[in-house]
Amino acid sequence: MSWLLRWVFYAVIVRFVVLFVLGLNVRHRERLPKQGPAILTANHNSHLDAMVLISLLPLRLLGRVRPVAAADYFLSSGLRAWFATRIVGILPIARKRASPDEDPLAACDAALARGEILIFFPEGSRGEPEQLAPFKKGIGILAARHPDVPVYPLFTHGLGKALPRNEALLVPFFLDVFVGEPMFGRDHPQDFVEKLRERIIALGAEERLAQWD
Amino acid sequence: MSLLGIPPAVVNALGSILAILVIATLIVAAMHVSRAQGAPAELVLRIRSWWVMFAVFTLAIALNPTVSIVFFALISFLALKEYFSLIPTRRADRSVLFWAYLAIAVQYYWVGIGWYGMFLVFIPIYVFLLLPMRMLLIGETTHFLRATGSLQWGLMLLVFGLSHLAFLLALPEAGNPGAGGAGLVLYLVFLTQFNDVAQYVWGKLLGRHKVVPTVSPNKTLEGLIGGVLTTTLLAWLAGPWLTPLSGYQAAAAGLLIGFAGFIGDVNISALKRDLGVKDSGQLIPGHGGILDRVDSLTYTAPLFFHYLHYLHY
Numbered sequence: 001m002s003w004l005l006r007w008v009f010y011a012v013i014v015r016f017v018v019l020f021v022l023g024l025n026v027r028h029r030e031r032l033p034k035q036g037p038a039i040l041t042a043n044h045n046s047h048l049d050a051m052v053l054i055s056l057l058p059l060r061l062l063g064r065v066r067p068v069a070a071a072d073y074f075l076s077s078g079l080r081a082w083f084a085t086r087i088v089g090i091l092p093i094a095r096k097r098a099s100p101d102e103d104p105l106a107a108c109d110a111a112l113a114r115g116e117i118l119i120f121f122p123e124g125s126r127g128e129p130e131q132l133a134p135f136k137k138g139i140g141i142l143a144a145r146h147p148d149v150p151v152y153p154l155f156t157h158g159l160g161k162a163l164p165r166n167e168a169l170l171v172p173f174f175l176d177v178f179v180g181e182p183m184f185g186r187d188h189p190q191d192f193v194e195k196l197r198e199r200i201i202a203l204g205a206e207e208r209l210a211q212w213d
Numbered sequence: 214m215s216l217l218g219i220p221p222a223v224v225n226a227l228g229s230i231l232a233i234l235v236i237a238t239l240i241v242a243a244m245h246v247s248r249a250q251g252a253p254a255e256l257v258l259r260i261r262s263w264w265v266m267f268a269v270f271t272l273a274i275a276l277n278p279t280v281s282i283v284f285f286a287l288i289s290f291l292a293l294k295e296y297f298s299l300i301p302t303r304r305a306d307r308s309v310l311f312w313a314y315l316a317i318a319v320q321y322y323w324v325g326i327g328w329y330g331m332f333l334v335f336i337p338i339y340v341f342l343l344l345p346m347r348m349l350l351i352g353e354t355t356h357f358l359r360a361t362g363s364l365q366w367g368l369m370l371l372v373f374g375l376s377h378l379a380f381l382l383a384l385p386e387a388g389n390p391g392a393g394g395a396g397l398v399l400y401l402v403f404l405t406q407f408n409d410v411a412q413y414v415w416g417k418l419l420g421r422h423k424v425v426p427t428v429s430p431n432k433t434l435e436g437l438i439g440g441v442l443t444t445t446l447l448a449w450l451a452g453p454w455l456t457p458l459s460g461y462q463a464a465a466a467g468l469l470i471g472f473a474g475f476i477g478d479v480n481i482s483a484l485k486r487d488l489g490v491k492d493s494g495q496l497i498p499g500h501g502g503i504l505d506r507v508d509s510l511t512y513t514a515p516l517f518f519h520y521l522h523y524l525h526y
Contacts, residue, residue, distance in 0.1 A: 025495045174298035208489040211301035
């Protein structure tokens with residue numbers, strides 16, 4: 001049943017909000033992956049980020065797309081956990097290890113082995129709207145473990161205006177999404193994270209975006 | 214011939230536009246076959262988008278007046294959203310922008326109930342005075358003038374201005390017994406869009422002297438004059454058919470639409486140049502955003518409406 005609810009949620013509700021109430025301007029859409037395994041990485045401003053990235057992909061891929069999200073936040077209550085895992089379809093990971101030999105990225109490895117498309121926010125949290133926080137190193141480690149899986153840098157602008165952290169009122173704004181060429185994790189994880197961050201910043205500088213102060 | 218209760222004059226006019234589109238499509242197809250490099254990709258996209266816009270617009274004005282009014286409200290919404298996304302805005306004004314969006318629904322509600330007085334004053338007076346008051350309650354004064362000024366500029370052009378298209382449908386039916394409100398909307402929208410294309414084509418054929426080089430370097434005096442004269446001729450021909458205007462009045466309406474359409478177009482060009490963007494968006498393939506398509510209408514709709522209203526209502 002929940003796959004049907006998830007399909008209706010993304011095919012009807014998310015697409016109505018993302019394509020009509022908000023609206024998308026996508027640059028280099030042709031670069032997006034046609035199949036898994038792949039990792040989409042982007043800057044993080046809003047709860048809607050993951051849903052926007054999922055609506056960039058065709059619905060036939062919906063069953064294979066999983067946003068990677070913090071277990072401590074999204075699994076904190078029963079209803080939120082049900083919605084996050086069954087409807088949004090998150091892949092929960094622990095932000096802090098429970099024991100020294102626990103591997104927080106094991107679930108991601110398994111998902112990539114199944115050919116899934118992961119959505120990853122290297123900033124780790126939404127932070128200040130429309131500002132890029134430092135990246136965590138997890139994406140570098142994951143990319144190094146899977147050197148043949150393409151990692152796509154994406155830059156999004158607008159959701160920090162439409163629905164920033166700690167706001168409940170959705171105000172319509174067009175969203176700009178810039179898709180970058182895929183990268184492969186053949187470097188040292190820390191170097192990869194730096195390069196990825198530079199690519200995402202460069203994508204955001206491709207066009208002049210409206211000032212938000 | 215009458216379909217779904219649409220006046221025959223409107224059906225015939227739609228048929229004529231369909232014929233123009235078919236001819237344009239055939240010309241592009243011929244270019245595709247005869248030229249080594251095929252027809253320019255942008256031209257193909259543009260024509261395809263014209264077909265979609267024609268289909269959507271025909272449905273919107275043919276079904277019933279309520280559908281038409283909702284359709285124009287949606288156009289205002291998309292245009293205002295595009296505008297708010299392009300201009301500098303302040304984080305503190307999120308809720309003010311939300312109220313500005315609500316003003317669209319209210320403005321078109323006045324159209325729906327045909328309250329002419331309120332339709333005229335709601336945005337220029339009430340919204341103009343009340344939205345800054347909402348800002349004052351938030352209390353952010355940095356860039357206050359920029360925020361209030363740019364907000365009202367957008368509301369005037371994209372909500373107040375464009376809502377005149379919808380009010381053509383709320384005018385008394387007796388004023389235009391032949392073609393009704395749908396005929397008036399079709400006359401105005403067709404001539405405005407035709408004028409854009411005619412100015413472009415004449416400019417390509419004969420263009421020498423730039424009119425507003427710093428704002429829109431591709432606009433030429435020859436294109437402007439050629440376009441205005443073609444539009445005037447067409448306005449004179451179609452006037453008696455779709456409007457209550459006499460021959461002279463219809464020709465003058467053509468001149469008005471031709472020149473006003475030009476100003477509306479370069480007005481948005483100046484905005485885009487100021488903001489450093491080429492197209493206002495990607496909503497209409499080959500054309501750009503919705504602002505790129507309704508730019509001329511933001512001037513022709515209110516000016517044509519009040520010209521017509523003064524003469525006949």
